[in-house]
Amino acid sequence: MKNDLPLEARSLNVIFAGHVDHGKSTLIGRILWETDSIPKEKKETVIAYCKKNNIDFEYAFLLDSLAEERSQNITIDVSEVHFFYGKRRFRIIDAPGHLEFLKNMISGAAKADCAVLVIDVSAGIGEQTKRHALILSLLGIKQIVIAMNKFDLVNYDRQTYERLSTECKSLFKKLGLDSLSIVPLSAKAGENIIGRSQRFSWYDGGSLLEVLLGLESSDSAECSPLRLPIQDVYRFDNRRLLAGRIESGKIECGELVCFFPSGKKSRIKAIHHWPAESSPLKVTAGKSTAIQIEDEIFIERGEIIAHEDSPPLVGTDFCARLFWLGDSPLIVGAPYTFRLATGQSVARVLQVNRVIDACTLEDLQPVPMEVKKNEIAEIILRTSAPIACDPFEKIPMTGRFILADKDRISGGGIILKVLPSKAVHETQGRSRITQLQRAKFLGHRSGVFWMTGLSGSGKTTLSNRLEQLLFHRGIFAYVIDGDELRTGLSKDLGFDVESRRENIRRAAEMAKTLAKSGLVVIVALISPFEADRKNARAICEKEGILFKEIYVDAPLDICKARDPKFLYLKASKGEIPQMTGLDSPYEPPQYCDLHLLTGSESIESCLGKLLDFIIPLVRLTPDKERDILEDPAAEI
Structure with missing residues (x-):
């Protein structure tokens, strides 16, 4: 279903990413300052902090509130903050730029409608920028704005803009992302952020916020098919309650629902909220709730509730794209913990079809049988039990998964498609796990x-x-x-x-x-x-x-x-x-x-x-x- 809300009425989730020291937090702080989205007390606190420590006022401190971040000048976790501009509500997701915190960036990027990738024009495109671009591509973010920051350090030079624009377009073309907006600016000087700056007279595009104002938000999750992963099952009095968060769609009392992967069916008897209130007749995406069903059927954590006419896919074999962050390589045939929504299983990689080098963005040839840290791979994955999921492009919330190695999160990925088990066998032929690997x-x-x-x-x-x-x-x-x-x-x-x-x-x-x-x-x-x-x-x-x-x-x-x-x-x-x-x-x-x-x-x-x-x-x-x-x- 299409989202019919007018553009200005839709909230836009924007992830800001970039190499450490490229000025991302300063840019966000400047946006919040210019849109008057910072409480007066917060402004006064930051001004006092800078004065006390005898340092210039730093816009980044408006966002980086953790003591560790102030002392190290790096963003450690994903921060979220809201602001309004042009009658539109924006939610900024600030993702870490430091290599050690890429895992947190993945969790933040998974929620985004679009991305702003900040690049220091005096430093150029580094390895970390390429990794961030890879992650954005991996997670299916199609709308990307390149914020070319720190133009005050290169005297607002047009040739620098043209050279880096060519490099950016080449980089993203390799990742299958041809549509880019490239905005020159200076966060520290406040140039080309809200209004167009005369310093960039040679630039005929919009300012950063003007570009963001014209981007599309994702279709409302409420308009997507119902997906309610069961988080837990509780008993109160004689009531048996299935609790979880509605990731997409809506659920109503009296309607028939199905549970996947088991395929069981029942009708919704009642819907409950806490704190206690009158039972609602309908609950929509984004709400945590508990439901009662009419039939006494065995349902457990990990099942996904959906409507019979719009079910998720169920299978054990998946074609997936993965970003690997484990210190040890991802090995074909080795067991890993697979988590999707609230479901969990043991998974093994059957095949590695493609591996992209994180530094060169080139496909590795011949295709290796293992995936090293910070590499992206397209793989065929098999779980030990059937899993309910969706292709990421259809429903992102049930199309993302993580892999854990010995209880440590080591990779994240998206489901591209579900494969019939026999199709994997037909393409495999002999085992691709060599004697040496075993x-x-x-x-x-x-x-x-x-x-x-x-x-x-x-x-x-x-x-x-x-x-x-x-x-x-x-x-x-x-x-x-x-x-x-x-x-x-x-x-x-x-x-x-x-x-x-x-x-x-x-x-x-x-x-x-x-x-x-x-x-x-x-x-x-x-x-x-x-x-x-x-x-x-x-x-x-x-x-x-x-x-x-x-x-x-x-x-x-x-x-x-x-x-x-x-x-x-x-x-x-x-x-x-x-x-x-x-x-x-x-x-x-x-x-x-x-x-x-x-x-x-x-x-x-x-x-x-x-x-x-x-x-x-x-x-x-x-x-x-x-x-x-x-x-x-x-x-x-």
């Missing part, structure tokens, strides 16, 4: 360690102990045991030659898949035939998986004496046909990577040899990272 995340590389030997030689005992010892050393390992395989995946197989060959193939495929996920896989399997073991090696090494064969060697008479599973005893009674070592041959490896003499050595001695053999192979070092990149299956 290894760096886990701290070790994967591999398959294939233990072969007669029943009773000690394979199972060694494998289970080895799994524990590796785990306690920070190496994630898993055992595939022959007996367990026979009762599950290979339950349908017999013990003839073809069945045994198929059993080995299945074990190798399972080991390969587990190793591709990053695990160290220990296979404890008699695997009596040399050809089958070679085939198992080929299955793994074809996929770049490290494969090592370990011969667990104990003489048949010792294995028969141990007989921990009573297999030899059962075979002697004819209960087990084709028993390896008795009536079916065992082919010892002609070559193996490690030979353990379990008939003559203790379990502890053999475990020591296994650890000494495996840990250097899988533990990650810079040299091993290079080797994995060059040849994933190379022996290190």
Whole structure:
């Protein structure tokens, strides 16, 4: 729905951004002073402060009220202040310019209809200015005014204006923002802020406030589809109340509403406000409220209330644009906390489609698999549970999200579109998470360690102990045991030659898949035939998986004496046909990577040899990272 209010009746939210020391706070202070928007007491306080400290009057102090800001001359948090000009109400959002406070700028820019980007003409366009431009672009702010400040320092030079105007237009064209207003001014001298200044006789545009007066405010949130994220559920007496803030649209008693992502429906029974007052029949955007519904259905925090004919999108896979602020890079496949409105889930990045360098604004080529601090990326994101949201361009309030890394906010972004899950699979093909990325995340590389030997030689005992010892050393390992395989995946197989060959193939495929996920896989399997073991090696090494064969060697008479599973005893009674070592041959490896003499050595001695053999192979070092990149299956 279109906002039919006349332009002068609409409030305009303006974010002021700019590099520290470029004069942003001074400009805002000057605007407030010139529009008589500063209380008399505030003016007198600032005048007294400057006089007491023997410094010139500073307009920035009208805005920067925090003691830390006065002492450091930087804006720390997002400040909001209102003023009227030309019968129009403006809300100024003052965003921090210092690098450490970019996160706060994102939260401020998310509320803005337009932006004023302040640039010191004597300093030019710096890296921080480029980052601010990136954030404004990321958050979809289309109306941008460049306030070229401090022209008094360059003698109001026209050539400086023309040169910087060309640079600004080039910068914003790269970001897809072609429509700019560029206003030359001097905040300190009060030139070209409200009225046009004769100092800029060569400039034929309007003053800063004249330009702002002509900008469009966003359509009223009340005119957008209903979005009421549930913040909490309360019980008072016999009433069950769903509380939250209406981000857009309106809600009325008696109407049918839907809850997303669950898809449940009910009618509004009552609407409540606090402090207690007569229950309203309708509540509009921007109001916090609590509602009762007619049906006793389970609703929890994170659900979004909407009308059935204008629902949000629901999905687990999203195309998004992200600004990353974490000290550690954003890693494909790593888990992050995803928060949108009041909903929360675990999310992982499936793909990085594009990364923009924050300094050059150029696309990085080839596209990296991680996103570093202060870079913008277009990504495909998957959440662990369905999320209700909207494309940012449609409803900004439910199109923005944040990512947290270990409970620390590390990035913010916008939803571009929701993808069908199958579409992601079709475009992905093979996993884009490389073996090296998995290894760096886990701290070790994967591999398959294939233990072969007669029943009773000690394979199972060694494998289970080895799994524990590796785990306690920070190496994630898993055992595939022959007996367990026979009762599950290979339950349908017999013990003839073809069945045994198929059993080995299945074990190798399972080991390969587990190793591709990053695990160290220990296979404890008699695997009596040399050809089958070679085939198992080929299955793994074809996929770049490290494969090592370990011969667990104990003489048949010792294995028969141990007989921990009573297999030899059962075979002697004819209960087990084709028993390896008795009536079916065992082919010892002609070559193996490690030979353990379990008939003559203790379990502890053999475990020591296994650890000494495996840990250097899988533990990650810079040299091993290079080797994995060059040849994933190379022996290190």
